[in-house]
Amino acid sequence: MNRITPQRKAILKVLRSACAHLTADEIYDAVRLEVPRISLGTVYRNLEILAKQGMIQKIATGSGPMRFDGNPHRHVHLRCERCGKLEDVLMKKPFDPEEYVDRSLGYVVRGVVMEFHGLCRQCAEEPVA
Numbered sequence: 001m002n003r004i005t006p007q008r009k010a011i012l013k014v015l016r017s018a019c020a021h022l023t024a025d026e027i028y029d030a031v032r033l034e035v036p037r038i039s040l041g042t043v044y045r046n047l048e049i050l051a052k053q054g055m056i057q058k059i060a061t062g063s064g065p066m067r068f069d070g071n072p073h074r075h076v077h078l079r080c081e082r083c084g085k086l087e088d089v090l091m092k093k094p095f096d097p098e099e100y101v102d103r104s105l106g107y108v109v110r111g112v113v114m115e116f117h118g119l120c121r122q123c124a125e126e127p128v129a
C-alpha cells in the first residue's frame with residue numbers, strides 16, 4: 001500500500017505551491033513551519049521517494065545544489081546564470097525530440113533533457129557590479 005505520511009504530504013504541498021524550484025534546504029525551512037519536528041534527513045529521504053514515484057522531479061543544475069520540482073510532467077527549464085534561479089519555460093511550440101534525432105541511428109527517442117540559460121529579468125536589469 002502506498003500510504004502517504006503527514007511529512008511527505010507537507011513536502012509535496014510545499015513543492016506544488018511553489019512555482020520556484022527549491023533546494024532541499026529551502027524545502028526543509030518551508031516544511032518546518034508546518035511540521036516543526038521534521039529533520040533534514042527525513043526531508044531528503046522523502047524527496048528521494050517522491051522522485052522515485054514520479055510525483056516530483058529532481059533537477060541537477062550545473063554547479064549549484066540539486067533542486068526539486070513539484071511539476072512531475074516533462075517540461076523545459078530556464079536557468080539564470082547570475083542568481084541561479086530556475087524557471088519553467090513557456091514553450092512557443094511543443095518540442096518533439098523525434099524531429100531532431102536522425103532516424104538512421106535506430107533509436108526510439110523517449111525524451112530529452114534540455115535547459116536554457118541566460119539572465120532572468122531582475123538580473124538583466126541590474127548593472128554588473
Ligand SMILES: [Zn+2]
Nearest residue numbers: 080083120123
Ligand atoms: Zn537572475
Ligand SMILES: [Zn+2]
Nearest residue numbers: 069071087088
Ligand atoms: Zn519546472
